[in-house]
Amino acid sequence: DGGITQSPKYLFRKEGQNVTLSCEQNLNHDAMYWYRQDPGQGLRLIYYSQIVNDFQKGDIAEGYSVSREKKESFPLTVTSAQKNPTAFYLCASSIGGSRNEKLFFGSGTQLSVL
């Protein structure tokens, strides 16, 4: 089945620690995204990538970093600079180019602080 796989489902971070969330897609999509979801708020864009080896900051990029070395993979690192990391993190993809309307989402990673 084609889709987006996020791992792990649950992740715990200790103070001062960097953690990396995995996102893999086999949809052959060019564009990939990371969103953060907090209770009572809409999804907020952290980073997006239009193509391999290229990515741009979204609305809340501070304290996060990404890489896009392969088309299929778009990992997100939550650094120790992110002071309020507890949230539900969603990875998504779209076809790319001018066809970015329909987003395909993974099942999410819940990150909590110990």
Add this chain to the structure above:
Amino acid sequence: SQKIEQNSEALNIQEGKTATLTCNYTNYSPAYLQWYRQDPGRGPVFLLLIRENEKEKRKERLKVTFDTTLKQSLFHITASQPADSATYLCALGTTGGFKTIFGAGTRLFVKA
């Protein structure tokens, strides 16, 4: 700044009735509007897209309207079923853009 508002209170309806959810937006001129369904602990799933030059779109028991003058979309689920219980998200975007903006969602409960 751009803002999307959806009913923050949960909507409770009886099975078989029509559920109507509202999405209002300000300071934005979207090329299209989307609705997604999200179940607890899961990622959103795309349901419908309607473009700025379309008034209404249907898919099975779902109907979406889009009024760019009122800056509002209505999402209807007819003959609702308990399996329709979920959170429904409204999202706006521009053609070729990468920054889709999302509302906080409305929680729908359908009672048998």
